Amino acid sequence: MTEATTVGASLSRGEGRLERTGRWGGIHGLALAATAVAILVGKPVAILTGLAGVGFAAYSRIAEAPEPELAVERHVSDTDPEPGETVRVTLTVENESGTTLPDLRFADDVPAGLEVVDGTARHTTALRPGKRASIAYEFEAVRGRHEFDSLTVVTRDISGASRRVARRATDRSTVVCRPTFEGRTVPLGELATQLPGSQPVSATGEGQAFHSLREYRTGDPLGSVDWNRFAKDGELATRRFEQPRTVKVVLLVDARAAAYVTAGDGRPAVDACAHVAGALVGGLAEADCHVGLAALSPRECWLPPASGRSHRERLLDALTTHDAFGWRPPTEGDEATGDGDGFDRLLTRIPGDAQVVLCSPFVDDRPVEVARALDARGHDVTVASPDVTADDSAYRRLAATERRVRLDQCRRAGTAVVEWTDGGDRGSPRPRTGTAAVDGSGPRVATDGGEGRWR
Structure with a gap:
């Protein structure tokens, strides 16, 4: 530099x-000392030399x-x-x-x-x-x-x-x-099937097709009561119908200062998280999901879940150009409120029926706390974590181990975890899932009443 x-x-x-600059800091004293010695010895040439030094020292103080x-x-x-x-x-x-x-x-x-x-x-x-x-x-x-x-x-x-x-x-x-995020949606097959779009769900009331009967509960609509069964055996039962319900998904990108760690290529982890979120936008939009975007950062970014081509373009544009996902980490001056990473503010905005995909490198314990807090509020949480660790030093190997421990904590809590690795092209992460995710035996993200139906 x-x-x-x-x-x-x-x-x-x-x-x-x-x-x-202080370049001539010592010349002042030296010139005065030389002039004094020259006066004492009485040598005119030495006196003139000392006075020249004094003049140069004065110039260095006056000149700008x-x-x-x-x-x-x-x-x-x-x-x-x-x-x-x-x-x-x-x-x-x-x-x-x-x-x-x-x-x-x-x-x-x-x-x-x-x-x-x-x-x-x-x-x-x-x-x-x-x-x-x-x-x-x-x-x-x-x-x-x-x-x-x-x-x-x-x-x-x-x-x-x-x-x-x-x-x-x-x-x-x-x-x-602008990266071509759409070109990276193909490997999202496993994750996209975990978070489908409009899916039929059994519910009381009006619907498209009959699903099943269950015991009548206080408050059920009278129009849902099976009166034929009541006339036959005197028992009240409620009819359930198949109803399509649109899935809402919020992509929560970890853009705190801690997430700006870099690996061997010098690229901050936030950039990898933004690419993961961009790929998910395409995959989830193809599955007819209503997709929203938020930043876990003091720099506020919030786009509520919606669908449509124009909304998809807004999401991709935000991931490309928004300051929250920029190349400079946030500073203390970015904290407009006392909410350090904006999570408390986001809790009031994320819809109660929305699923959350947390895109984070998991370099510290904060993402684990965020996943637990979202789960405690009833949100179904999936972790999509790009692997930005390296193994070229003992310190980096330790950081990689700590990251795996944090991801295991999420798994033990019942949170689905998809790890992402760099596919060789700068900024093109690829999902890494186990056999369970490929064959469909892995944990599902959202169910309705334990019946294995997507919410």
Whole structure:
């Protein structure tokens, strides 16, 4: 990391400051001491040398780094790339300040998540008035909305005793990379059959087809009573009919700061969770489910369960561009309320008859607590956990073991767990299920009265 990117990291867009580098901190005392010695010995040449040193020391205290006036032009070769494509950025700065900038250092503020794969995003030069300097670099496109809107600039005076640091606002260039989530819905066969869409459920009242009889209960509608049986043997019985009921599913994506851990490829676990949720959107929508989306994060994201093509596009767009699933982890400033990860707020929004799919890397105990809390409120919970662990060090092997222990805790509590692994393509996780899930003998997620019918 260069000086420009290092000192500009703490600045907000449009901010700047003047700093003393301390480069000539010792010259002041040395020049005064040399001048005093020269006066004592009475050597005119030594006195002049000491006075020159004093003058240089005074200059280093008085001089200030020039404040640049720069015209910035940025050109992005492709603003809507596919994941993995290479995008070229050309940045040109022109000195419009009217004076020479003896030491100009600038670096393009590459958005978080983008990796420069060719060229460099920084440059150091001296720039005369009216002259230009250009850089060009390439980055690999990844999921998300990436805003190029600032440039970090550092100027120094000739002596290098002071520097002016600024994060200058530039014209905004937006790059949106939308993964083809639909292409990753095929492996969801096992999970999609666990969470089907409109399914017939036995219930009292009106329906499409007769299902069965059961003992009459106080409060049953009179229209559901089998009066023929009552006339025959004097016993009240209630008729049950097949009624279609739409399944509501909320995809809860773990986007807390703890979920921004990275594996060997440098990709945060949140990105893997977003890809899992995007694949599930396609699979569940094909099964006629009403799908909603929520973020377990201080950055609020909530889309209530619904169906339809436009709603599906809104879900995928949120997973691609919403700040809650961005490449920078949330900070304390993102906590607008006292609810640290927004879970208490979500509990008031998730419909009582909705099933919840928790997409989390399970890097700490919080997802286990969330799954238990949802189960205690009557929600059927399924865990879809991408495996972002590695085994190249003892610490990472320990983290992988702890993750498996947490998933086993969910299994013992009766929660269905689907583990996901990286299929080799960056950002394309694949479900890993056991034989029970493949042959249909695994645990079902939602039942009606223990009769094995999906709710």
